[in-house]
Amino acid sequence: MAALIRKQQKALSFSDRAFKSLGDLIKLLPSGTVFLFQFLNPLVTNNGHCSTVNKYLSGALLAICGFFCCFSTFTDSYVGSDGRVYYGIATRTGLWTFSDPDAAGRDLSKYKLRAGDFVHAVLSVVVFAVVALLDADTVRCFYPAAEAEEAVLVKVLPTVVGGMVSTVFVAFPNQRHGIGYPPATSPEEDY
Numbered sequence: 001m002a003a004l005i006r007k008q009q010k011a012l013s014f015s016d017r018a019f020k021s022l023g024d025l026i027k028l029l030p031s032g033t034v035f036l037f038q039f040l041n042p043l044v045t046n047n048g049h050c051s052t053v054n055k056y057l058s059g060a061l062l063a064i065c066g067f068f069c070c071f072s073t074f075t076d077s078y079v080g081s082d083g084r085v086y087y088g089i090a091t092r093t094g095l096w097t098f099s100d101p102d103a104a105g106r107d108l109s110k111y112k113l114r115a116g117d118f119v120h121a122v123l124s125v126v127v128f129a130v131v132a133l134l135d136a137d138t139v140r141c142f143y144p145a146a147e148a149e150e151a152v153l154v155k156v157l158p159t160v161v162g163g164m165v166s167t168v169f170v171a172f173p174n175q176r177h178g179i180g181y182p183p184a185t186s187p188e189e190d191y
Contacts, residue, residue, distance in 0.1 A: 032072075033065045033068050033069050033072070033128060034065075034128060034131055034132070036065060037061065037062075037065045037128075037131075037132050037135075038135070040061055041058065041061065041132070041135055041137050041138060042137050044057040044058045044061050045057075045058045045137040045138060045140070045141040046141075047137055048136065048137040048138075048139070048140030048141050048144075049140070049141075050140075050141035050142075054141060055141060055142065058138065058141055058142070062132055062133075062138075065128060065132065066125055066128055066129065066132075069121075069124045069125050069127075069128040070121045070122075070124065070125050072124070072178050072179060073117060073120045073121040073124055073174070073176070073178065074089055074090050074113070074117060074121065074178075075087060075088070075089055075090070075176070075178035075179045076088060076089075076090050076095055076111050076176045076177055076178060077177045077178065077179070077181075077183050078095070078108075078111070078177075078183055079183055080100055080102065080106075081102065085183065086098070086099060086100040086103070087099075087178075087179050088100075088103075088108070088111070090111055090112060090113045090117060090176070091112065091113060092112060092113055093109060093112060094107075094108035094109040094110070094111050094112050095108040095111035095112075116172060116174060117174070117176070119168075119172070120169070120174050123165045123168060123169070126161065126165060127161065127162060127165050130157060130158050130161045130162070131158050131162075134153075134154050134157060134158055136154075139154060
């Protein structure tokens with residue numbers, strides 16, 4: 001009986017770890033930015049039938065969304081003494097907050113930049129770039145010859161890159177609770 005209970009506890013802890021890793025993965029992948037891109041890209045590329053203006057608009061959309069993928073990995077949040085969630089940007093010295101009036105009296109040095117933040121930023125941009133640059137409308141707009149010649153690459157590469165980056169994100173989770181992903185009620189446990 002005791003062996004059965006230990007086995008259930010191990011299975012439960014494994015499943016808990018799996019769900020936590022899945023949550024970390026969802027939190028780190030630039031899903032909101034990808035959704036925005038997927039929504040606006042058909043409009044700015046004219047469904048892949050681009051004029052020069054459409055190419056500039058699509059390039060600007062790619063740059064803006066790529067920037068937000070990178071920027072979002074450097075944001076974090078915490079629950080203040082008043083119970084509100086406050087957001088900020090991670091810096092070398094700690095968290096630079098947007099709106100907490102008591103931030104000066106709080107020790108935010110535990111939120112400082114780490115090497116992993118830069119790795120996650122680069123990988124998030126890579127995922128976005130692969131998904132966005134191999135989108136059917138983007139391919140037809142910027143490099144229409146590749147649509148027919150490299151059809152397998154266009155279909156397979158996003159999945160392969162997404163799988164590889166997902167493995168890195170799961171193996172090396174990030175503890176940041178950026179904009180859109182508020183912290184749990186006791187954020188001190190994460191740091």
